[in-house]
Amino acid sequence: MANNEISINSNYRGVAGAFPKVGIRPTIDGRRRGVRESLEDQTMNLARAAADLIHHNLHYPNGKQVECVIANRCIGGVAEAALCEEQFRNEGVGISLTVTPCWCYGSETMDMDPVRPKAVWGFNGTERPGAVYLAAVLAAHNMKGLPAFGIYGRDVQDAGDTAIPDDVSEKILRFTRAGLATAIMRGKSYLSMGSVSMGIAGSIVDAEFFQRYLGMRNEYIDMTEFIRRMNEEIYDKEEFARAFAWTQRYCREGEDINSVKRSAAEKKKEWETVVKMAIIARDLMVGNEELDKMGFGEEALGHNALLAGFQGQRQWTDHMPNGDFLEAILCSSFDWNGIRPPYLVATENDAMNGTPMLMGYLLTNTAQMFSDIRTYWSPEAIERVTAMKPDGLAANGVIHLINSGASSLDFTGRQELNGVPCIKPFWEIHPDEAEACLEATRWPAANHGYFRGGGFSSQFNTRGVMPVTISRVNLVRGLGPVLQLAEGWTTELPEKMHKILTDRTDRTWPTTWFAPRLNGHGVFKDVYSVMANWGANHCSSSYGHIGADMITLASILRIPVSMHNVDDSKIFRPSAWSAHGMDHEGADYRACANYGPLYK
Numbered sequence: 001m002a003n004n005e006i007s008i009n010s011n012y013r014g015v016a017g018a019f020p021k022v023g024i025r026p027t028i029d030g031r032r033r034g035v036r037e038s039l040e041d042q043t044m045n046l047a048r049a050a051a052d053l054i055h056h057n058l059h060y061p062n063g064k065q066v067e068c069v070i071a072n073r074c075i076g077g078v079a080e081a082a083l084c085e086e087q088f089r090n091e092g093v094g095i096s097l098t099v100t101p102c103w104c105y106g107s108e109t110m111d112m113d114p115v116r117p118k119a120v121w122g123f124n125g126t127e128r129p130g131a132v133y134l135a136a137v138l139a140a141h142n143m144k145g146l147p148a149f150g151i152y153g154r155d156v157q158d159a160g161d162t163a164i165p166d167d168v169s170e171k172i173l174r175f176t177r178a179g180l181a182t183a184i185m186r187g188k189s190y191l192s193m194g195s196v197s198m199g200i201a202g203s204i205v206d207a208e209f210f211q212r213y214l215g216m217r218n219e220y221i222d223m224t225e226f227i228r229r230m231n232e233e234i235y236d237k238e239e240f241a242r243a244f245a246w247t248q249r250y251c252r253e254g255e256d257i258n259s260v261k262r263s264a265a266e267k268k269k270e271w272e273t274v275v276k277m278a279i280i281a282r283d284l285m286v287g288n289e290e291l292d293k294m295g296f297g298e299e300a301l302g303h304n305a306l307l308a309g310f311q312g313q314r315q316w317t318d319h320m321p322n323g324d325f326l327e328a329i330l331c332s333s334f335d336w337n338g339i340r341p342p343y344l345v346a347t348e349n350d351a352m353n354g355t356p357m358l359m360g361y362l363l364t365n366t367a368q369m370f371s372d373i374r375t376y377w378s379p380e381a382i383e384r385v386t387a388m389k390p391d392g393l394a395a396n397g398v399i400h401l402i403n404s405g406a407s408s409l410d411f412t413g414r415q416e417l418n419g420v421p422c423i424k425p426f427w428e429i430h431p432d433e434a435e436a437c438l439e440a441t442r443w444p445a446a447n448h449g450y451f452r453g454g455g456f457s458s459q460f461n462t463r464g465v466m467p468v469t470i471s472r473v474n475l476v477r478g479l480g481p482v483l484q485l486a487e488g489w490t491t492e493l494p495e496k497m498h499k500i501l502t503d504r505t506d507r508t509w510p511t512t513w514f515a516p517r518l519n520g521h522g523v524f525k526d527v528y529s530v531m532a533n534w535g536a537n538h539c540s541s542s543y544g545h546i547g548a549d550m551i552t553l554a555s556i557l558r559i560p561v562s563m564h565n566v567d568d569s570k571i572f573r574p575s576a577w578s579a580h581g582m583d584h585e586g587a588d589y590r591a592c593a594n595y596g597p598l599y600k
Contacts, residue, residue, distance in 0.1 A: 006250075006431045006438075009338030012062070013286050015304050019060045020094025020183035021067045022176055024051050025084055025111060027104040027133070030076030039102050039128070042159065043074050046099045046123060049162050053169055054097075054176050061341050061365050063427035066180065069093050078108045085113070094183025097121060097172065098137070101159065102128035106137040112146065115186075115215070115598055117179035117556050119149035121168065127159040138575045147574035147595060149175050149552075174572050178553035181362035182598070184306070186215035191285055191303045194223040194311025194349055201475075202352035202536060203311065209481055212597035213557050214355070219303040221284060223316050229280045234299055236279070236290040239336075244275050246336035250435070251325075254442030254459050257508060262454060267445065270321045270454045278326035278335075281310065282343055307358045309349030313450075321455030322446050323347075324405030328458040331408040333367050333426040334434040341426050342367045347406040353538040356471040356483070356550075360542030363549045365425040367410035369541040371401035371512065373470070376531035377501060385504075386497045393465065393491040393515040397527040401470070401512040401541065402505060404450065405457030411512060411541065412440040413463030413490065421464030423543035444508035461498065462512040466490045469546045470514060473559065474535035480597075483554045484563035486530055487545045488516035512541070517565050524565045533563055548572065560592040561585070 026047040029035050051068035058066040069091045071084040088096070096111045101123035111118045118141075122134025134150055141148040153168045164172070190210050197203045207218040229235060248271070262270075283291065287302025312323040329335050330343040344361055346354030347370050357368040378397045383389045390398070413421035414436035415429060424433075440463070443456040471485035491513050493501070502511050516530045523533045547566035554561055555573040568584065573591075580587040580594065 006334060006434045007338045008427065009340040012337070012340040013288065014062065014341065015188055015286055015306050017187070018092055019062070020180060021069050021092050022051075022054055022180070023084075023088045023093035023096040024068055024070045025096055025098040026071060026074045027098055027100040027109040028074040028076045029102050029104055036074075036076060040074060042101050043099070045162055046101055046121075047071070049164055050097055050099050050121065050172060053164055053172060057173055058176060058180070059365055059425065059427075061184070061362065063425065066176070075104075075109045077105060081109055094186075095176065095179030097176070099123070100133055101125055101130045102133065103130075104133045104137070106133065107140040107144075110137050110140055110146075111148075112144075114146065117175070117182050118146070119151055119172070119175045119179070121151040121172065123157065124153040124155065125157050125159050142576040142579060145595065147576045149572065150575040151175070171572055174549055174552050177363050177549055178556055181359060181553050182556050184362055185358065187217070188306035189217045189219045189304045190351060190354070191219045191221070191305035191308035192349055192351070193221055193281065193284065193308055194316065197311045197313050197348035197350070200348050200350055200537070202350035202538065203309065203348055205309070205349065205351045206475060209475060210351075212599050213481055213559060215599045216306070219305060223311060225284070226277055226280055229299070230273070230276050234291060234294075234296050235276060235283065236288060239290070240276060240279060243279060243336040244272060247271060247275050250438040251441070251443050253456070254444035254508065256445040258445060258448045260448070262445065266454075270456070273321045274325040274455055277321070277323060278329050281308065281326045281345065282330060284308070285343055307344045307346070307354050309346035309351050309354055311349040313348060317451045317453050317455070320453040322404070322451040322453065322457070324446065324455060324457045325443070327370070327406035328409060331367060331370065331406065332437070333408070333410055333429055334437070339426050339429050339431065339434055341365070342408060344368065346370060347403060347538075350538050352473050352475060352536065353540055355473045356540040359550060359553055360469070360471065360540055360546065363546055363553065364542055364544060366423045366543050367408040369401070369407045369411045369512070371403045371407060371539055371541060372537055373399060373531065373534050373539045374402045374505070375400040376528055378528065382497065382501070386500045388494065388497050390493065390497070393489055394493060394513065396515070396518060398491065398493070399514045399516070399527065399531055400501070400505070401514050401539065402509050404506070404509055405459070407458060407460075407510040407512070409437045409441050409458065409460070411462050411510070412437045412460045413466060414440050421466050423466065447506055447508055457508045458510055459508050460510045462490045462492075462510075464490065464492060466543060467545045468514065468541050468543055469550065470539040470541050471550060472534065472536055472539050481559045482535070482562040483550065483559050484535055484561070485547050485550055486516040486524070486563070487547045487565055488514055491515050514541075519565055523563050535562070555588070555591075556598065558592045558595050558598055560589045
């Protein structure tokens, strides 16, 4: 670490509003004079145990532990359910988990909020029929068109057992991660910086999708807003001076492949421009109180954007330096202000690739990578071109993930857990790891054939083997949105093999070699089929095998899953999905069509 310039940023600015809390609803048999009284302590202890589990295992994007709100009293009937609902509204509850060890009155005690994600844990014990209530209340949820997740432990527990079994814990945490992601999105914005890039379908931003499926607003600016803010100096000039000095120190230029090279003075001017662009893009997303002090009160507010997209090509990049630096540095977990949460920006304003970036980020709190899903290299093609046979994870071929410099620097693979490359939430990143990510990245002058206005592209090669999940949301007319995902691993190729393959494309861009996990049938019978069935030219990558969490989140949002390689035993959807047929994939499509978008 150098002079503490890369440290945790305690002044991080994010979107407006508090994070939603998890509401715990202890339901109980309402019969007084002996029955209810005998269950009060056990029921409340279950609620406290669930709250402790969530609080100690899950974090908000700002690094703070997730907060839970337990109903002030057990819920034995509709009056107490109403009191709980009022409490939850007042305390900012975004999702609910109902818990009980006993029989309760299903439709009288259930959570009736039409959009709040909800789950029910019915304690598996023989002394009292918590599982019977679970079945009854899920039937009520399904009858009323309010899908809920059912949580039921595999093994019988004793009535006084306060431990939460591993299988129950897994489902509670999976539901909570997905439910909180849903609640955090709601009311936030997607900021379209520019319009359609090069005819890419995903950059034809569909406001109805964001509003009805994600509960988000759509905000729009023309890219001339960047010009206006640069010309009128609507940015924090002190921050710019600090950011530029930091960039000069930590962002090292790479190879210039252009036949006609620009002078050092011209490149310095381009660096100044791209640093200003990054600051302005962030200010456009989340605002900047310093602008208010400068007399720009409207600009100081921002657009409350949890996600944004930058059009860039070609109306901007034919004339001005490209947006690669702003995209790469904002999507990373650190900048001149220190280590902080990522600001999600989709390249080429591809909102449908920004969507899984947002989903993956809210599920993991880690930086996401935007890439072209560029090329499938078969083992035969690799051997023909390089005279070397791939082995290990690459033995069945690899998919080349690459893009014009927009990949988050976290994906250099320079963060570590027990000596193994990984990607961490920002609060776990050591300053030395952030510096190592910067050291592993070079910034070649942009290829002027692509970017006539100049700029710089990030270039790195992802190190080591890391578990990752690639994903994409596609819009299909007559069907709506569909999610596809593939779990797999990053892999390193031998240096000579890597160089030969990357030199065949643009070597100024970052490369990640991806090997999906194969299961021998369907889309995942081989690597070629994964590539051939991908629905668009882009994908989002998230650290970890998070496919099960993505599927749970998609079911809450009513987005069916068209392609995945997650084991059936890990798939967790609302109980109503099982009533839509015995084939899991078809049932998912039918359930999503039946219930329609979450925000009608």
